[in-house]
Amino acid sequence: MIALNHLIAQLLPLVPKSLVKIFAKQYIAGEKLSHAIEKIRELNGVNISCTLDLLGEDPKKASDCRIAVDTYKKAIREIRDQGLDSGVSVKPSQMGLKLDKQFCFDNFHELASHAKNHAVFIRIDMEDTTLKADTIDLYLQLAKEFSNVGIVMQAYLRTAIDDINQMIENKANIRLCKGAYYWEDKKIVYKDMAIINSSYLYLLEKLLSNHCFTGIATHDETLVFGAMKIIDKLGLSKENYEFQMLYGVQEYLREIIRDHGHPIRVYVPFGKEWFAYSVRRLKENPKIVSYIVANGIKNIFSAR
Numbered sequence: 001m002i003a004l005n006h007l008i009a010q011l012l013p014l015v016p017k018s019l020v021k022i023f024a025k026q027y028i029a030g031e032k033l034s035h036a037i038e039k040i041r042e043l044n045g046v047n048i049s050c051t052l053d054l055l056g057e058d059p060k061k062a063s064d065c066r067i068a069v070d071t072y073k074k075a076i077r078e079i080r081d082q083g084l085d086s087g088v089s090v091k092p093s094q095m096g097l098k099l100d101k102q103f104c105f106d107n108f109h110e111l112a113s114h115a116k117n118h119a120v121f122i123r124i125d126m127e128d129t130t131l132k133a134d135t136i137d138l139y140l141q142l143a144k145e146f147s148n149v150g151i152v153m154q155a156y157l158r159t160a161i162d163d164i165n166q167m168i169e170n171k172a173n174i175r176l177c178k179g180a181y182y183w184e185d186k187k188i189v190y191k192d193m194a195i196i197n198s199s200y201l202y203l204l205e206k207l208l209s210n211h212c213f214t215g216i217a218t219h220d221e222t223l224v225f226g227a228m229k230i231i232d233k234l235g236l237s238k239e240n241y242e243f244q245m246l247y248g249v250q251e252y253l254r255e256i257i258r259d260h261g262h263p264i265r266v267y268v269p270f271g272k273e274w275f276a277y278s279v280r281r282l283k284e285n286p287k288i289v290s291y292i293v294a295n296g297i298k299n300i301f302s303a304r
């Protein structure tokens with residue numbers, strides 16, 4: 001079933017973007033910063049923290065990375081000036097990691113310093129494995145100077161236990177997720193969901209019992225309740241962890257989590273570069289993806 005979903009997801013780029021956009025909208029706060037700020041205010045109003053994400057990955061030009069830096073700096077100012085409860089999430093490729101490592105570090109350094117001055121937290125998103133080692137280096141360098149920076153670990157990686165041990169040694173601030181880059185080779189990532197879930201709960205317990213603050217990023221009920229069990233067993237307080245979910249996904253579940261007194265944060269993406277992010281989200285929603293692909297193919301044929 002997972003293989004079939006992946007196959008269907010691979011057909012998505014063939015579907016007209018206008019059709020994908022109709023379904024992608026549920027995952028995106030809007031194209032403008034003001035749209036995202038509005039959603040953050042609404043979520044804060046119902047006791048949900050946020051992290052804001054400017055969509056866009058893999059820019060080809062340094063000037064595009066600089067535009068992203070400036071947009072994030074503006075967003076950070078707005079968050080502080082409007083008294084919002086939100087951090088920001090930033091992709092290393094968007095800061096230029098594929099162009100030049102030092103350029104990327106300098107961009108992150110500028111952002112981290114600006115965010116620190118505005119008391120805003122920066123989460124470094126994790127992308128595909130070609131960027132993992134450099135992303136970890138980047139984080140470790142920044143963490144020497146800034147306490148308002150954290151990183152993401154992916155439980156589907158076969159190297160995840162080593163990665164987590166390294167993070168524990170560094171008392172890192174972690175977001176733990178399953179991993180979203182579904183085309184990674186089976187030599188690199190587990191493909192079996194039961195194994196990914198076992199890895200997730202094992203790593204989560206390791207992080208929490210070693211006093212690493214952990215963002216428990218999942219919409220999977222088995223993992224949510226497994227996490228609650230670990231939290232109870234370790235007698236953790238709210239300063240040690242939070243749940244995290246993506247905008248537009250499983251809203252009823254985040255309310256259950258919040259209503260049971262657990263801290264929860266929602267990842268709020270905005271911007272014009274919605275396609276790559278939305279394809280990853282749609283792939284995680286097999287019913288919708290099959291529907292879009294079927295309709296896209298029907299449209300293509302009926303247009304001939």
Ligand SMILES: Cc1cc2nc3c(=O)[nH]c(=O)nc-3n(C[C@H](O)[C@H](O)[C@H](O)COP(=O)(O)OP(=O)(O)OC[C@H]3O[C@@H](n4cnc5c(N)ncnc54)[C@H](O)[C@@H]3O)c2cc1C
Pocket residue numbers: 124125126127152154175177178179180181217218219220221244245246249250266267280281282284285
């Ligand atoms: C806050 C946050 C930040 C993240 N940051 C990163 C990152 O930096 N790097 C990275 O690789 N990955 C990141 N991810 C994505 C993550 O790796 C997974 O791809 C994603 O969360 C789906 O995994 P899951 O744990 O929800 O489990 P799944 O097994 O995919 O989903 C569990 C259930 O949730 C529901 N569901 C899940 N996704 C959707 C959807 N899109 N639409 C509708 N229903 C859905 C379905 O009912 C599904 O059965 C992040 C996730 C979150 C929540």
